[in-house]
Amino acid sequence: MSYTPVIPLGGYTGWQFLQRTQSDQSAALANTPSLQRDMQYFRDNIGTVATGEGLVKDYRLLRVALTAFGLQDDLPNKAFIQRILDDGVVADDALSNRLADKRYREFSKAFGFGTDLPPLSRLPGFADRILDRFTEQSFEQAVGEVDGDMRIALNAARELPEMAASGGSESTLWFRVMGNTPLRTVMETAFGLPSSIAGLDLDRQLEFFQDRAESVLGSNSITQFSDPEAMDDLIRVFLARSQVAQFSAGTSSASIALTLLQGG
Known part of the structure; x- marks a missing residue:
């Protein structure tokens, strides 16, 4: 990630500046070559994934997907993430429904695996919805470094x-x-x-x-x-x-x- 957000002041004055410039700064981050490559790869390949196993086997897809929900630190925990996805969210005892951190439930629900219905990952517009979150989360991470x-x-x-x-x-x-x-x-x-x-x-x-x-x-x-x-x-x-x-x-x-x- 080569773009560093500009925050010239701390406190509320800095916050107001960040709010005024967030759209432009986020777009600048999204246009960096590394993020562009990640996003294009996700668009080109996510439609071929129909199961939790399929997602966790593709490191690049999984990294983008997890980052979109603020779960990028779980990238090494593939068995856990596959269980989250395969359980879905319909059953009361699904793993994501039993966790206090509701980001896992949002993640599982977004992909729609673990049911007899076609996965949501194959629907039109799915990639764009996930990538909007990915860009947003990536910007927040970059801001945190400043x-x-x-x-x-x-x-x-x-x-x-x-x-x-x-x-x-x-x-x-x-x-x-x-x-x-x-x-x-x-x-x-x-x-x-x-x-x-x-x-x-x-x-x-x-x-x-x-x-x-x-x-x-x-x-x-x-x-x-x-x-x-x-x-x-x-x-x-x-x-x-x-x-x-x-x-x-x-x-x-x-x-x-x-x-x-x-x-x-």
């Missing part, structure tokens, strides 16, 4: 609106946030909550998160993040508090979540 907080903010700006629109009770949505380390870090930092609250009972943790969300943002609902203004407010507070923490401690408040995102 500024870790910006990568986590991009991740939140992508995931929280999707989560807000996914349905489910507020408690269920909050539990999903609490179980997602990068999103949890954004919330803890923005709300001024110590990471030590993770040792409390889940219902008690939920009370803390909702109370602080109400205090800081004026609403304790996850569904508020379907509104771009509410999402921007959260990121603004997160980045401001993170900068204060960096100044005070000399380390990024998002280091743990960034390590997770980078597979470290």
